Amino acid sequence: MTPVQGVDQAFWYILGISIFLLFGITAVMVYFVVKYRRSKHPVASDIRDNYLLEIIWTIIPTLIALSMFYIGWSSYLGLREVPEDAMEIDVEAQMFSWLFYYDNDKETENELVVPLGKAIKLNITSVDVVHSFFLPAYRIKVDAVKGLSTYAWFYADELGEYDIQCTEYCGTDHSAMIGKLRIVPEEEFEVWVEEEE
Numbered sequence: 001m002t003p004v005q006g007v008d009q010a011f012w013y014i015l016g017i018s019i020f021l022l023f024g025i026t027a028v029m030v031y032f033v034v035k036y037r038r039s040k041h042p043v044a045s046d047i048r049d050n051y052l053l054e055i056i057w058t059i060i061p062t063l064i065a066l067s068m069f070y071i072g073w074s075s076y077l078g079l080r081e082v083p084e085d086a087m088e089i090d091v092e093a094q095m096f097s098w099l100f101y102y103d104n105d106k107e108t109e110n111e112l113v114v115p116l117g118k119a120i121k122l123n124i125t126s127v128d129v130v131h132s133f134f135l136p137a138y139r140i141k142v143d144a145v146k147g148l149s150t151y152a153w154f155y156a157d158e159l160g161e162y163d164i165q166c167t168e169y170c171g172t173d174h175s176a177m178i179g180k181l182r183i184v185p186e187e188e189f190e191v192w193v194e195e196e197e
């Protein structure tokens, strides 16, 4: 499973449980309100010290919460465990653009180009204030902090163009701090990375 699938699975799982509980609890509540209305049941029954009931309503929600934690934690590990053969690219955030540095010292601004079919590791830092590297197509959102190296990775599995945004308010032109990721065929990448700007 790719990290994208892991994150999506956690999202749909938690959303599904939330929707189920929302409608389930609402339905039971409406049913009880009608069934135990005062005109029919003027005296409330006392259900204290019902151990079976208390055990059930403690254990079931605990298991549900733990399962949500488990699926969320697994998807988080998927985002953090970088494959060993990943290609590394350094990323520098600055007010207000993204700089990318390749192995051969090629440098680009707001344009990240990578070859199809490769795992890509981004080593992220900032030269000034706190920014945040956001690549929604690959479910990546990682802070860029001066003096600190953070990272993210994704598996470039589909040709195309994807948005990169800064998602930490970093100043007046924060909203203009946008870039593009381009995933291109390997041969095209080899030519591109050797090109002089």
Ligand SMILES: [Cu+2]
Binding pocket: 093, 094, 096, 130, 131, 132, 166, 167, 168, 169, 170, 174, 177
């Ligand atoms: Cu920024």
